[in-house]
Amino acid sequence: MKKYLVIGNPIGHSLSPLIHNYWMKKYRLTGSVYEKRKVEEKDLKDVIKEIRENKIIGVNVTVPFKKLIIPFIDELDFVAKETQSVNTLYKVDNKIVGYNTDSAGFWNTVNILYPYNDDPSMPSPLEGKCVFILGAGGVTSSIISALYNKGAKIILSNRTKKKAEELKKLFPELEVLDWGKRPVVCDIVINTTSVGLTKHEEIKIDFSDYNKNFHKNILFYDLIYNPKETSFLKDARLRGNRTMNGQMMFLNQAIYAFKLWTNITPEIDDEVIKLLD
Numbered sequence: 001m002k003k004y005l006v007i008g009n010p011i012g013h014s015l016s017p018l019i020h021n022y023w024m025k026k027y028r029l030t031g032s033v034y035e036k037r038k039v040e041e042k043d044l045k046d047v048i049k050e051i052r053e054n055k056i057i058g059v060n061v062t063v064p065f066k067k068l069i070i071p072f073i074d075e076l077d078f079v080a081k082e083t084q085s086v087n088t089l090y091k092v093d094n095k096i097v098g099y100n101t102d103s104a105g106f107w108n109t110v111n112i113l114y115p116y117n118d119d120p121s122m123p124s125p126l127e128g129k130c131v132f133i134l135g136a137g138g139v140t141s142s143i144i145s146a147l148y149n150k151g152a153k154i155i156l157s158n159r160t161k162k163k164a165e166e167l168k169k170l171f172p173e174l175e176v177l178d179w180g181k182r183p184v185v186c187d188i189v190i191n192t193t194s195v196g197l198t199k200h201e202e203i204k205i206d207f208s209d210y211n212k213n214f215h216k217n218i219l220f221y222d223l224i225y226n227p228k229e230t231s232f233l234k235d236a237r238l239r240g241n242r243t244m245n246g247q248m249m250f251l252n253q254a255i256y257a258f259k260l261w262t263n264i265t266p267e268i269d270d271e272v273i274k275l276l277d
């Protein structure tokens with residue numbers, strides 16, 4: 001049996017097993033199973049040992065271990081190193097490698113709205129744009145890394161300012177704003193905080209004047225996908241802004257992990273979307 005895991009604490013809410021087991025069945029990987037395991041920090045080295053001994057083939061890492069796992073890993077891919085955040089583990093040439101698929105998972109979804117041409121002679125669709133990011137938690141560095149160096153001005157604000165300033169050490173071009181303040185206008189506003197996970201919980205920043213006609217194309221993006229529409233997104237929708245929740249990012253990060261482990265690029269079909277509903 002080939003075993004895969006998602007580790008975190010808490011872990012009960014994780015939908016990763018549903019998705020990966022669905023794909024394993026769909027692509028007839030009959031000897032494979034994906035489970036969730038609640039772990040403590042002291043258990044991390046044992047999980048790595050299990051990968052070394054082929055007892056586990058691949059692991060997804062979630063809150064609060066994406067950074068804490070790093071000391072136990074042999075190698076990091078470029079994005080994991082840049083973001084200091086690992087969400088996927090896999091053994092390659094006898095080395096445990098830590099990958100970050102959150103960043104590409106997010107970028108893929110933005111890329112649909114702002115089609116990006118990798119040809120360096122073409123202007124970036126993000127050139128001259130302003131991106132306002134709320135939060136500086138574990139996932140935020142993945143979001144910044146996806147958008148960084150693509151011509152956009154990135155402004156970051158977090159309740160605990162020190163954490164935003166820590167991120168500025170990794171991404172020096174960031175502009176840090178006090179919590180509660182906001183740019184006069186911006187093109188993309190991204191909620192990377194956990195505010196909204198509980199229904200009716202609100203980010204107390206007033207974006208009501210982002211509704212004027214010339215601001216209408218602003219995209220409000222919430223990484224949260226359960227609930228599907230947070231207050232942050234509902235208010236934006238009622239103002240006439242564009243909105244996106246975290247569902248596609250979540251599916252995309254899972255696609256990249258699945259591809260790493262199995263060499264199969266799974267499809268996003270109606271069934272898998274239903275699993276998240």
Ligand SMILES: NC(=O)c1ccc[n+]([C@@H]2O[C@H](COP(=O)([O-])OP(=O)(O)OC[C@H]3O[C@@H](n4cnc5c(N)ncnc54)[C@H](OP(=O)(O)O)[C@@H]3O)[C@@H](O)[C@H]2O)c1
Nearest residue numbers: 135136137138139140159160192193194223224246249250
């Ligand atoms: N769609 C996806 O694929 C995906 C992937 C990863 C994460 N997520 C979502 O992204 C969110 C953040 O995840 P994470 O791993 O970064 O979590 P985290 O490390 O726990 O960070 C939580 C963030 O939320 C802020 N926050 C919490 N309560 C707040 C409040 N009452 N007022 C203002 N700010 C508050 C924290 O600010 P302080 O620093 O001041 O505490 C911190 O910036 C979660 O909702 C998670 O579900 C989605």
